[in-house]
Amino acid sequence: MDALIGKAIPQLEASLRFREARQAVLAANVANIDTPGYRSADLKFEDALGAAVTLSRSHPAHLSDAPEAGSAYRLELGPRGTRPDGNGVDSDRAMIQLSRNAGAFSDQAEVLARLLALARIAVTGEPR
Amino acid sequence: MKLSDIMDIAASGLSAQRARMTVTASNLANAETTRTPEGGPYRRRDVVFAARPLPGGFRGEIDRALRSVQVDRVIEDSRPPVTRYEPSHPDANAEGNVLLPRIEPVEEFTNMLSASRSFEANLLVLRKAREMGQAALRIGR
Amino acid sequence: MLPGPIDGAAAASALRSLRSGGLEEKPSEVASFAEVAGSVLRGANQAQNEAHQQAQALAGEEGDIVEALLAMSRADLSLRFVVSLRNRALDAYNEIMRLQV
Numbered sequence: 293m294d295a296l297i298g299k300a301i302p303q304l305e306a307s308l309r310f311r312e313a314r315q316a317v318l319a320a321n322v323a324n325i326d327t328p329g330y331r332s333a334d335l336k337f338e339d340a341l342g343a344a345v346t347l348s349r350s351h352p353a354h355l356s357d358a359p360e361a362g363s364a365y366r367l368e369l370g371p372r373g374t375r376p377d378g379n380g381v382d383s384d385r386a387m388i389q390l391s392r393n394a395g396a397f398s399d400q401a402e403v404l405a406r407l408l409a410l411a412r413i414a415v416t417g418e419p420r
Numbered sequence: 421m422k423l424s425d426i427m428d429i430a431a432s433g434l435s436a437q438r439a440r441m442t443v444t445a446s447n448l449a450n451a452e453t454t455r456t457p458e459g460g461p462y463r464r465r466d467v468v469f470a471a472r473p474l475p476g477g478f479r480g481e482i483d484r485a486l487r488s489v490q491v492d493r494v495i496e497d498s499r500p501p502v503t504r505y506e507p508s509h510p511d512a513n514a515e516g517n518v519l520l521p522r523i524e525p526v527e528e529f530t531n532m533l534s535a536s537r538s539f540e541a542n543l544l545v546l547r548k549a550r551e552m553g554q555a556a557l558r559i560g561r
Numbered sequence: 562m563l564p565g566p567i568d569g570a571a572a573a574s575a576l577r578s579l580r581s582g583g584l585e586e587k588p589s590e591v592a593s594f595a596e597v598a599g600s601v602l603r604g605a606n607q608a609q610n611e612a613h614q615q616a617q618a619l620a621g622e623e624g625d626i627v628e629a630l631l632a633m634s635r636a637d638l639s640l641r642f643v644v645s646l647r648n649r650a651l652d653a654y655n656e657i658m659r660l661q662v
Contacts, residue, residue: 297638305631308556312627313421315552316429316486319545320471323433323489325538326440327469335482367485387541394548398555405558408634415642422625552627559630560637 297411304404310337311397313365318390321381328377332370332386421482423556425474426549432472432488433542439491440467440535444528451523454511462521464497497522598646605639612636 314335324330373380413419443465453462470492473484499522507516615632618624 308627308631312423312552312625313482315423315549316421316426317482319426319429319549320487322538322541322545323429323436324469324471324487325433325541326437326534327471327487327489330471330487333485365482367482383538383541387544390545390548394552397552401552401555401559405561408559408638409561411638412641415638416645423627424625556627556630559634 297407297414301404301407301411304400304407307400308397308404310335310365311393311400315390315393315397317367318386318393321386322383322390324379325381325383325386326377326379328379329373330378331372331380332382334368334370334389336366336368338364338366421480421486423549423553425483425486426552427546428474429486429488430542430545430549432490433545434539436467436469436489436491437535437539437542440469441532441539443467443494444531444535447521447523448525448528448532451521451525451528454509454518454520461501461519462523463501464521464523466495466497468492468495594650598650601639601643601646605636605643608632608636608639 317333317335321332370380372378447464450462456462468491469489471487472490474486474488501519502522503517504520505516506512506518509518512518612629612632612635615624615629619626619629
């Protein structure tokens with residue numbers, strides 16, 4: 293069935309999982325905006341070779357080529373804080389990252405929804 | 421790293437900042453309090469935040485790195501109180517001095533503002549998480 | 562795919578092109594209907610189980626809504642595919658049965 297639904301759908305699924313995980317990391321930054329000694333964190337998505345993950349390998353029994361949630365994620369800590377209490381969160385940057393990530397998630401969810409609707413048509417051969 | 425985790429984290433931020441606002445309000449209200457049940461003038465209070473890992477076991481590596489926030493403790497100002505010459509004050513001592521809390525309204529207002537902004541920030545996190553949930557629901561449609 | 566008389570050979574070739582996504586046909590790699598159907602059924606079954614698991618996790622307060630929705634949309638797609646395959650197979654079968662021998 294993968295040939296029918298194409299690569300975009302598994303890629304979007306993987307991206308949504310990643311952005312959801314990243315949102316939690318960014319939320320922790322905001323919650324700890326005033327915590328002494330806390331360092332800002334971010335999440336990156338790459339494979340062991342440091343390259344952007346491409347999804348291939350079609351196995352008939354598998355429906356998804358998307359990597360398992362949690363694979364190829366890398367947690368990145370920001371610099372140590374310069375404030376007297378040691379906190380290292382830049383609140384403006386934290387808010388912007390958070391808003392952007394949430395927006396990307398929403399956009400991708402919408403695109404996935406539409407691709408799935410198209411895939412349903414392709415799979416059943418019927419308009420709805 | 422689930423959406424529900426995000427809400428828990430944001431909720432912890434809201435609680436912590438609200439506690440900070442409460443303590444700041446208490447400081448402002450008691451800036452001139454010379455008499456307390458414990459004896460002596462009011463002592464300025466402050467909250468100390470600490471990062472906490474999320475509850476629940478069997479979490480992945482990323483989950484274990486996530487941190488919510490909690491009020492670790494409320495500390496009292498250990499510095500000596502301010503002395504002010506005011507012999508007419510009911511709590512003035514023999515020399516006519518009154519012991520007052522070491523509280524600067526400007527400092528407290530600044531704290532209040534900062535806490536309130538951080539509170540709003542966590543509110544936004546909550547809102548964004550809800551938006552993400554709603555966006556995700558479109559996937560099934 | 563419109564309802565109506567379906568030529569058995571055309572049905573088989575339609576299934577072939579279905580499997581390869583209509584992009585290319587490798588004449589040497591003709592999959593039998595059983596092979597295609599088998600793998601699709603296995604995949605669909607797996608997807609149904611996954612979706613049910615996710616739904617249960619959600620009901621038990623420990624699931625993730627995103628994972629649950631992704632699992633459900635996969636289950637939906639795969640189930641539709643199975644039904645679609647079955648319908649076409651049925652049509653092809655009926656057509657063959659109608660052939661005057």
